[in-house]
Amino acid sequence: MLVKSSEKVQSLEPANTAKSSGVVTSSKDSANNLWKNKIVAKQEQVQVLTHWSIRGTLSQELAKAEQSEATIRSLYAGLERLAKQLNTQAANSKPQAMQQRSISSQVASLQSSANKKGSGLDSQLMLTDPTRPITRKLNANIDLISTRPHEENIHLMMGRSGKSLNLTLPANQDERANFNAVQSAFSQHQISVELSRENRLLFSAQKENSGPLLEPWIMSGQGVRVAAGNPISLQLSEISNPLNELADVANKNASVQEHRDQIQAAQRHLKANLIKVQAKRQQLLAQLQQLDTASSLGNSEQLTTVSSNAKQQMMSSGANSVSVIMAQANVTRNMVQYSLN
Structure with a gap:
């Protein structure tokens, strides 16, 4: 029995429709996959850029902390040299004219180092902190x-x-x-x-x-x-800082004991601030290590979390408070003493 032409066409329609549907579905899947890949690529790019932005900021803050630490140690050493020069004299005596000029010159040099741009210290000989009142x-x-x-x-x-x-x-x-x-x-x-x-x-x-x-x-x-x-x-x-107060003592030709007392006061101030600076440095190093560890492991979720936490701490007004820094850094008095020697 011969098949009519119309019947032939009708028998082919389901096959053509199936093929067409498959092509459309495949195109949609391909478009969706392409769209998803673009989103993932953008997200990864944002994560990488955020990582490097946070890392750059932390590295910059670390450099400032290291400079502050170097300045404090230099100032402390200068005060120590000055104290040794006065140790050979009686406490109630006054420095001779030539020695007085030498003391004033040395103190002025220390003031210049502390006030120099890039010293890492503010007017109170403390770690520069824009959030400090x-x-x-x-x-x-x-x-x-x-x-x-x-x-x-x-x-x-x-x-x-x-x-x-x-x-x-x-x-x-x-x-x-x-x-x-x-x-x-x-x-x-x-x-x-x-x-x-x-x-x-x-x-x-x-x-x-x-x-x-x-x-x-x-x-x-x-x-x-x-x-x-x-x-x-x-x-x-x-408020006058201890170096400025020492300069006042030197300029009024005070007794040797007054010089010693003010030198010791300045050194105590520097020691206290060295603790804060070293604590800040350790905090920054720990944050950098966390960032690098998350990045090397390819853990995007951990990287995002660490970056977010670091950013939040940097923007927080309380991030540089003594209690927070000391708690996070666990700096000991012995380490400070060792750094100054």
């Missing part, structure tokens, strides 16, 4: 905390910032209560207040809130702290 001290002639027999009403206008505060100190109120009142009043402007070893008021604020500390204040009010109620202009000053 700005601190200024009040003139020693202005007393806001001692007990007075009369009630005090004080108004402070803080420079061009437009910020001001009113302070009421009751008669016969003790120094602790007066200090607490001062702290409370300034805290409203995100300014913290502390007392120095010399019993002077220190005002600190983060950079974004530090404007009022950098301009003159106008103090007015009623009471003996503001004589006759006349407005008084106050200028906060920067």
